[in-house]
Amino acid sequence: VQLVQSGGGLVQPGGSLRLSCAASGFTFRGYTMSWYRQAPGKERELVATISSTGGNTNYADSVKGRFTISRDNAKSTVYLQMNSLKSEDTAVYYCHAWAGYWGQGTQVTVSS
Numbered sequence: 001v002q003l004v005q006s007g008g009g010l011v012q013p014g015g016s017l018r019l020s021c022a023a024s025g026f027t028f029r030g031y032t033m034s035w036y037r038q039a040p041g042k043e044r045e046l047v048a049t050i051s052s053t054g055g056n057t058n059y060a061d062s063v064k065g066r067f068t069i070s071r072d073n074a075k076s077t078v079y080l081q082m083n084s085l086k087s088e089d090t091a092v093y094y095c096h097a098w099a100g101y102w103g104q105g106t107q108v109t110v111s112s
Contacts, residue, residue, distance in 0.1 A: 008107055
């Protein structure tokens with residue numbers, strides 16, 4: 001089983017980034033997927049969740065209206081589009097499959 005993340009990096013406040021998480025080794029289309037993040041010195045927090053079919057999504061209040069989670073079951077990939085980024089979005093972002101699997105994490109830094 002693998003969840004391989006890509007995207008992330010350094011972006012200025014107000015900018016955008018897209019994270020991707022490609023899954024293999026399990027039946028991706030059968031599982032809810034989520035994105036979490038962990039900032040330095042803070043606990044890991046749930047950012048967004050998408051149901052197995054993509055029909056239902058939920059977001060943390062802190063990112064609602066700015067972030068969009070989506071998935072492509074044909075490609076076994078989940079995405080997190082992040083717009084209007086703020087310095088407080090700086091964190092390591094992790095994708096998570098409700099089968100109990102985690103991606104390797106990717107750093108997102110929002111700074112001028």
